[in-house]
Amino acid sequence: MCGFEKIIGQTQPISILTTLHQNGNVPHALLFIGNEGIGKHTTADIFAMLCNCLGNVNDNLTVSKQKITDGTHATLARNPYNPCGVCRVCRKIKSGSHPDIIRIKPSGQVIKIEQIRDLCLVIALKPYTAKLRVVIIDNAQTMNPAAANALLKVLEEPPDRTVFILIAENRRDLLPTITSRCQPIRFHPIPLQHIKEMLMIKKNISSEKAAVLAAMSHGSFAKAMSLLENDWLNRRNLLLGAIWPDSLNSPTLQSPAMILALSARFSREKNNINELLDGIKSWLRDLLIFRYCPEKIINYDLTDKIRYLSEKNTIGTLLAKLEAVQTAQKKIQANANLRLTLDSLFIRLIR
Numbered sequence: 001m002c003g004f005e006k007i008i009g010q011t012q013p014i015s016i017l018t019t020l021h022q023n024g025n026v027p028h029a030l031l032f033i034g035n036e037g038i039g040k041h042t043t044a045d046i047f048a049m050l051c052n053c054l055g056n057v058n059d060n061l062t063v064s065k066q067k068i069t070d071g072t073h074a075t076l077a078r079n080p081y082n083p084c085g086v087c088r089v090c091r092k093i094k095s096g097s098h099p100d101i102i103r104i105k106p107s108g109q110v111i112k113i114e115q116i117r118d119l120c121l122v123i124a125l126k127p128y129t130a131k132l133r134v135v136i137i138d139n140a141q142t143m144n145p146a147a148a149n150a151l152l153k154v155l156e157e158p159p160d161r162t163v164f165i166l167i168a169e170n171r172r173d174l175l176p177t178i179t180s181r182c183q184p185i186r187f188h189p190i191p192l193q194h195i196k197e198m199l200m201i202k203k204n205i206s207s208e209k210a211a212v213l214a215a216m217s218h219g220s221f222a223k224a225m226s227l228l229e230n231d232w233l234n235r236r237n238l239l240l241g242a243i244w245p246d247s248l249n250s251p252t253l254q255s256p257a258m259i260l261a262l263s264a265r266f267s268r269e270k271n272n273i274n275e276l277l278d279g280i281k282s283w284l285r286d287l288l289i290f291r292y293c294p295e296k297i298i299n300y301d302l303t304d305k306i307r308y309l310s311e312k313n314t315i316g317t318l319l320a321k322l323e324a325v326q327t328a329q330k331k332i333q334a335n336a337n338l339r340l341t342l343d344s345l346f347i348r349l350i351r
């Protein structure tokens with residue numbers, strides 16, 4: 001699969017993009033909005049291929065027919081709005097080596113003015129070979145004010161044969177002066193049932209586990225896969241088992257020494273700690289809502305334990321613990337000492 005068919009659950013944005021291309025009506029700037037991991041980047045890459053593909057049936061039906069005859073472009077024959085994926089240009093774009101497909105990413109936490117200035121120097125020249133040069137600005141909301149204003153000047157007088165694709169989670173995170181110059185394309189979260197079924201089919205995991213991962217994915221199949229590959233379920237079980245042992249008559253399981261050892265272990269996993277703390281939040285949320293809407297819990301595989309513990313904890317206690325996890329996440333985001341933050345959080349949670 002090399003075309004739009006590999007993007008799951010985004011029929012509407014893909015339909016808008018292919019129609020724009022088919023009508024020769026691609027605007028100077030597009031804004032892809034939606035959660036992380038639902039296909040915005042892949043769509044941008046495939047759209048860049050579609051706009052520049054040498055085997056595109058929309059540009060030349062004769063070329064297309066020849067390619068279909070030799071069997072190499074069967075997919076192209078089925079969907080005329082896909083790039084061929086195998087021509088010289090498609091291959092270059094796929095490998096990230098096409099000189100006219102320019103990608104800007106944050107340098108550290110922000111996109112700096114120097115990056116936009118460098119971009120301006122490049123786009124002042126004509127594209128090298130592309131029919132349509134594509135500038136993809138990832139995490140566009142991280143542009144600092146100077147960078148955003150420099151980009152605004154470019155969007156006010158866009159260069160020929162160039163389309164800008166800004167990618168962000170929320171439109172409101174960008175300057176209104178920038179968003180007003182872009183055509184917004186909204187990407188929607190993938191239905192959870194769909195993610196669950198794909199996990200079961202592709203990864204051969206149980207319905208229960210797939211349901212938990214899907215519920216934690218926020219509609220992103222990429223996120224669900226990342227949780228699976230990072231062994232999130234087992235790490236969640238380890239942490240929940242230590243903080244909320246199955247039998248509350250086993251105080252030794254909750255000994256501070258054991259909790260601190262766990263904190264030491266998890267403090268070595270800085271890249272994965274946020275999703276683990278998200279797991280604790282989902283757990284506390286489940287304990288809170290179980291008595292009102294048991295069908296809406298996330299950790300389906302632990303229903304018996306949730307039923308038992310939701311009766312043992314008051315709403316006030318659970319809300320206070322939820323707040324403690326949120327505070328710890330903010331501290332970690334602000335680069336507080338991970339070990340100390342986890343120590344105090346875990347001790348707080350076992351009380």
Ligand SMILES: [Zn+2]
Nearest residue numbers: 053084087090
């Ligand atoms: Zn191609």
